[in-house]
Amino acid sequence: MLRVILAEDSVLLRAGLTELLGLGGHRVLAAVGDAPALLRAVEAERPDVVVTDVRMPPGLRDEGLRAALALRSRDPGLPVLVLSQYVATAYATQLFTGGSAAGLGYLLKDRVGEVEEFLDAVRRVHGGQTVIDPEVVRVLLAPRRADDPLARLTPREREVLALMAEGLNNQALAARLFVTEASVVKHAGSIFTKLELDPTEGNRRVLAVLAHLRGAGA
Incomplete structure (x- = not known):
């Protein structure tokens, strides 16, 4: 069982992801809706894995991505899986070129519908692997x-x-x-x-x- 912190501003998707992670045998320590809450939750809970959306309040731009980069800067070994609505090569570039790519993942939200693929990505990121969505790879x-x-x-x-x-x-x-x-x-x-x-x-x-x-x- 992995201890997960989830950050997603859509209430319905946040609930769905929480359910999927639970079905996968994992425990969601906190499910938050904005980037500042994500940073606070990670500081308080010390999770095994962080799953976060790219675009988050308060600005709905790249706050989730920037929070992920800040978390990795503080703790380079923290496994982080970033979810994105669209193929955005600039976001992938920022995520993977700031330091070690071990334990980092970038997945399109469409992939969440493939439950086993999503859960496998969470496990692989926790295991120190690098996970990049196949569609993102094709573009890159x-x-x-x-x-x-x-x-x-x-x-x-x-x-x-x-x-x-x-x-x-x-x-x-x-x-x-x-x-x-x-x-x-x-x-x-x-x-x-x-x-x-x-x-x-x-x-x-x-x-x-x-x-x-x-x-x-x-």
Whole structure:
């Protein structure tokens, strides 16, 4: 059982998310409707996971995202799953490029309707993984300029990278693409080389995505 703090300004969605988390065996310590209340609740309760909407009162802009960034600044190990109504690459860029991406997630609200996917995202974020919504990945991994490093990748390599960004390991990736794990390893090696990622530096699957996020935000 995970101890969760939930922040969502829609009363109906907040109640629905609370119910889903309960069905998943988790305990919602606090369900709040604005960013200041989120910060206070986390300070008081010390949860295992935070789930928050991007747009929150008082300004209904990016208060939830900014609260998530503030929480991670105070406690870099705090698992946070951010929910968004739309694919907003600027929000994803802000979230994932400020520091370590371990234990961070960015999910579209439409994905909440896929109950198991939502609960799995909560579990994975708590486990220290990086979770990025597949639709967000699709948009982020589209080359934007002729000199974009992603333009060096073949269509198959972009497909592999997109699945990496969703958190799939080599075995799951091979099953999804109907290829061998050796083939996945070969594609991954080519991706890392083309994106000029240091093989000694952290989780290269995450770095591969963050390399593009940083380029998109530049």
